[in-house]
Amino acid sequence: MNPDSDYDVIIAGGGMAGLIAAASVAHYSNQRARVLVVDRNPASEPGKKTHNGWTCGDAVSRNSLNYLARNLGIQYGRPEVEHDVKGIYVYSPDHKRKVLFEGEGHLLNRKLAPRRQVTDAQKLGVEFRWGVTAERLLAEDGHIAGVSGRDSEGDAFRATAKVVIDATGSSSVLRRFLPIESYIEREIDMDDIEATGRYILEFDRGAEDETYFTPEYCLIHLDQYLAPAGYCVAPETPIICKNSLKTIGEVKLGDEILTSEGWMPVSGTSVRNFTGNLVVITPSMLNQEVKLTPEHLVRVWNRRTGEMWRRADDLTESTRRNDDYLVVPLPTPAEEIVSQLDSLEHVDGITKDGYLYVTIKRSFFNGRAPDGSWRRKTVLAMHPKRTRIPATIPLDKSCSELCGWYVSEGSIKKKHVTISNTDSQIIARVSRLVKEQGSNYVIWKVLRRGRSKPCFNVEITNSLLARLLESLFGKGARVKRLPSWIHQISRENKLAFLTGMYRGDGSVEHSKRGRSDARSYTTTSHALAVDLWLLLAGVGVIASIKRNKKKNAWAIVAYGHQADFLGEGLKKAVRKQNIGFALGRGKVYLSIRKLEREWYSGPVYDLNSGGDFTPLFNVHNCWVFPKGQNKVNIGLGVSKAGLDRRNRRFNKQDNLQGLIDEYVGANSVIKNPRLASGEDDGDNAKGNWQVPVRRQNDCM
Numbered sequence: 222m223n224p225d226s227d228y229d230v231i232i233a234g235g236g237m238a239g240l241i242a243a244a245s246v247a248h249y250s251n252q253r254a255r256v257l258v259v260d261r262n263p264a265s266e267p268g269k270k271t272h273n274g275w276t277c278g279d280a281v282s283r284n285s286l287n288y289l290a291r292n293l294g295i296q297y298g299r300p301e302v303e304h305d306v307k308g309i310y311v312y313s314p315d316h317k318r319k320v321l322f323e324g325e326g327h328l329l330n331r332k333l334a335p336r337r338q339v340t341d342a343q344k345l346g347v348e349f350r351w352g353v354t355a356e357r358l359l360a361e362d363g364h365i366a367g368v369s370g371r372d373s374e375g376d377a378f379r380a381t382a383k384v385v386i387d388a389t390g391s392s393s394v395l396r397r398f399l400p401i402e403s404y405i406e407r408e409i410d411m412d413d414i415e416a417t418g419r420y421i422l423e424f425d426r427g428a429e430d431e432t433y434f435t436p437e438y439c440l441i442h443l444d445q446y447l448a449p450a451g452y453c454v455a456p457e458t459p460i461i462c463k464n465s466l467k468t469i470g471e472v473k474l475g476d477e478i479l480t481s482e483g484w485m486p487v488s489g490t491s492v493r494n495f496t497g498n499l500v501v502i503t504p505s506m507l508n509q510e511v512k513l514t515p516e517h518l519v520r521v522w523n524r525r526t527g528e529m530w531r532r533a534d535d536l537t538e539s540t541r542r543n544d545d546y547l548v549v550p551l552p553t554p555a556e557e558i559v560s561q562l563d564s565l566e567h568v569d570g571i572t573k574d575g576y577l578y579v580t581i582k583r584s585f586f587n588g589r590a591p592d593g594s595w596r597r598k599t600v601l602a603m604h605p606k607r608t609r610i611p612a613t614i615p616l617d618k619s620c621s622e623l624c625g626w627y628v629s630e631g632s633i634k635k636k637h638v639t640i641s642n643t644d645s646q647i648i649a650r651v652s653r654l655v656k657e658q659g660s661n662y663v664i665w666k667v668l669r670r671g672r673s674k675p676c677f678n679v680e681i682t683n684s685l686l687a688r689l690l691e692s693l694f695g696k697g698a699r700v701k702r703l704p705s706w707i708h709q710i711s712r713e714n715k716l717a718f719l720t721g722m723y724r725g726d727g728s729v730e731h732s733k734r735g736r737s738d739a740r741s742y743t744t745t746s747h748a749l750a751v752d753l754w755l756l757l758a759g760v761g762v763i764a765s766i767k768r769n770k771k772k773n774a775w776a777i778v779a780y781g782h783q784a785d786f787l788g789e790g791l792k793k794a795v796r797k798q799n800i801g802f803a804l805g806r807g808k809v810y811l812s813i814r815k816l817e818r819e820w821y822s823g824p825v826y827d828l829n830s831g832g833d834f835t836p837l838f839n840v841h842n843c844w845v846f847p848k849g850q851n852k853v854n855i856g857l858g859v860s861k862a863g864l865d866r867r868n869r870r871f872n873k874q875d876n877l878q879g880l881i882d883e884y885v886g887a888n889s890v891i892k893n894p895r896l897a898s899g900e901d902d903g904d905n906a907k908g909n910w911q912v913p914v915r916r917q918n919d920c921m
C-alpha cells in the first residue's frame with residue numbers, strides 16, 4: 222500500500238453494493254478514511270443499473286434493513302420503501318404445492334433508494350465523482366494501487382488508493398483486465414450468467430387467486446411450461462448408457478448416455494415428487510413403456526413436416542403413415558472406423574515385443590528395516606507359462622465373428638472360454654476362428670443324458686483372452702452386453718459379428734399366419750437385447766423386441782426381408798418402410814403403438830446432458846412482487862446460455878420480453894396491465910432492460 226495515495230479507499234461503481242460499502246468504510250473508520258465513489262452515471266441518476274434504467278434489486282428483507290440501521294445508523298422509510306410484505310411463497314410448477322419463507326420484507330423504490338444512500342454516504346464524508354467510467358485498475362509492485370478511466374467530457378481520470386473495491390456489477394471490465402496475478406476469475410462462464418428482466422405494472426384486479434397475486438406476499442413461480450425446466454420421467458425408465466443399460470434413478474453424473482448428439486456425459490441429475498397422470502408411451506418395435514410427465518417434450522417426426530418437439534400429452538397413437546413417429550437416435554457412426562483393439566485398455570498385463578503377457582506377483586526380501594526385521598518387496602513379473610495375446614488386436618472379420626460366438630454361446634469356466642454347440646460343423650468353424658486368432662484350444666465332447674446328440678465344446682486355453690472377452694462383453698448370460706465401440710466397427714465386421722451371434726443363439730420362427738419366416742435371437746440380458754437392437758438398426762435391420770415375462774427373457778425378432786438379411790445368405794437389407802418404423806440418417810423413427818395415462822405419485826427423475834435427451838434449461842423462475850394493491854413488479858430469470866440452447870434446439874426465437882408477456886397473459890389476477898410510468902418508476906422497461914446477473918450471487 223502506498224501511504225501517499227490520493228484516497229484510503231476507492232469504490233468503483235455506486236450501485237447497491239458500492240454505496241453500502243462506501244457508507245460502511247466511512248462509518249467503521251469513524252469518518253477518518255478518505256473514501257471516493259466513482260460512477261459512470263450522472264449525479265442526477267444515482268444507482269441506475271444500466272443505461273436503460275433502474276431495474277431490479279427491489280425486494281429486500283426486513284433483516285437487511287435492520288442490519289443497516291443497527292450497524293450504520295441508517296434508517297430507511299417511506300418513500301424509498303414503497304411496500305411491505307410478510308414473506309415469500311415459492312410455488313411448484315402445477316401451483317399445487319407452495320413453500321413459505323416467512324419473514325417481513327420490503328419493496329424498495331429503485332430510483333429513490335440510491336438517492337437516499339448517496340445522501341447518507343455524503344453525510345459520512347464520502348466523496349463522489351459522477352460521470353466517470355472506470356476502465357482499468359492501476360498496479361504497483363504486484364498490488365492494485367488505483368483506478369484509471371475517462372470522465373463524461375472524455376478527459377482522463379486517474380486516482381490512487383490503498384484499497385480499491387470493484388463494485389461495477391457482474392460484467393465488470395476492471396475484473397476482465399485485472400493487471401496482477403490473482404485467483405479472481407477474469408471471465409465469467411456464460412453458463413453462470415442469468416438473463417433477467419422485469420416490468421413494473423399497474424393493473425385492474427381480475428379473479429381473486431392468491432397463487433397469482435397477493436399484496437401481502439412475494440410470489441416465485443418455478444414454472445416449466447413457459448420455459449421447460451423440470452421435465453421428468455418415471456424411475457424405472459431405462460437409459461442407454463455407454464457399455465451398460467441403467468434405470469434413470471441409477472444414472473450418475475459423468476455417465477455417458479445416448480443422445481441425439483451421440484454419447485454425451487450427464488452434467489446434471491434431478492429428482493422431484495410428482496402426483497398426477499403420467500403419459501405412458503409404448504413405441505412399436507422397442508415395445509418398452511416409457512412414462513413421462515405430461516409437459517415433457519418428445520422429439521417426433523412426421524412425413525409431411527419433418528422433426529419437431531411435442532408435449533407428451535399432445536401425442537397421438539400412430540395409425541396411418543402420416544402420423545407422428547418417435548425419433549430414436551442411433552449411436553453416431555464414428556468419423557473413424559475402429560479397426561483394432563488395444564488389449565491393455567481392457568486387461569492388465571505386461572507388454573513386450575507386441576504382446577500382452579499374464580503377470581504374477583513375486584515377493585522377495587529386500588534388505589533389513591532399522592528394527593532388524595526383513596523388508597519385503599512385491600513386484601509384478603511375467604507368468605512362467607507366458608500366456609499372451611497381441612497387444613493390439615486387429616478387428617477383422619474372423620475376430621468379429623469369434624466375439625459374436627462368445628456373446629451367444631460362450632461361457633468362462635476355470636479361467637478359460639468355452640463355446641458349446643451340438644453341431645459339429647459349427648464347432649469346426651469356431652475352432653478355425655480361434656486358430657486364426659493364434660490361440661490354442663481343445664475340443665471335448667459331452668454325452669447328455671436323455672439326448673441323442675452329444676454337445677461339443679471348444680475350450681480356448683488362454684486365460685488372458687478369457688479376461689479380455691469378459692471385460693468387453695461381460696460374463697454370464699444375464700449380464701452380457703455389447704461395448705460401445707461395436708457400433709463403430711466397419712459394416713463388414715458388424716455383419717461378421719452378427720453372424721456369430723445369430724448362428725449361436727439365433728433361431729428361425731416359422732410364421733403361422735402365412736407371413737414370411739422370422740429370425741429371432743433370445744437373451745436373458747436386457748442390456749444385450751437393447752444393444753443388439755441398436756446394432757441391427759445401424760446396419761438397416763429394424764427388429765422388434767419382445768418380452769417373455771415367464772422366462773424373464775427378451776427376443777429380438779426380425780421379419781420378412783429384414784429377416785432374410787440375417788439368414789444364411791446375409792443378403793443386403795431391404796430398406797422397406799412400413800407403418801411400424803422408418804429409417805432416417807443416423808436415426809430410426811418408430812410409430813407410437815400405445816398411449817395410456819397412468820396415475821402416479823412418487824419421485825420422477827431427470828437428466829441434463831449436452832444432447833437432446835433432456836431439453837432442460839437450467840434455471841427458470843418467474844416472480845410476482847407486489848408494490849401495492851394494484852401495482853406489481855413482475856419478471857423472470859433464465860440461464861442465458863440455457864435459453865440460447867433451447868432456442869437452437871426447438872428452432873424458436875424466445876426472448877425474455879416474450880416469455881414475460883406470456884407469463885403475464887396467463888396470470889388470472891393481473892388484468893389490463895400497463896407499464897407504471899410515474900416519475901419515480903425509473904425508466905420502467907425502457908428499451909432493452911435485460912441485465913446479466915451471476916447465478917451464484919445470493920441476490921434474492
Ligand SMILES: Cc1cc2nc3c(=O)[nH]c(=O)nc-3n(C[C@H](O)[C@H](O)[C@H](O)COP(=O)(O)OP(=O)(O)OC[C@H]3O[C@@H](n4cnc5c(N)ncnc54)[C@H](O)[C@@H]3O)c2cc1C
Nearest residue numbers: 234236237238260261277278279280354355389390417920
Ligand atoms: C431482474 C433482477 C431482479 C432482481 N431482483 C432483486 C431483488 O428483488 N432483491 C435483491 O436483493 N436483489 C435483486 N436482484 C439482484 C440485485 O439487483 C443485484 O444483486 C444488485 O443490484 C447488485 O448490485 P451491485 O452494486 O453489485 O451492481 P449494480 O447494481 O449493477 O451497480 C453497478 C454500478 O456500477 C456502475 N458502473 C458499472 N460499470 C462502471 C464503470 N466501468 N465505471 C464506473 N461505474 C460503473 C453502474 O452505473 C452502477 O451504478 C435482481 C437482479 C435482477 C437482474
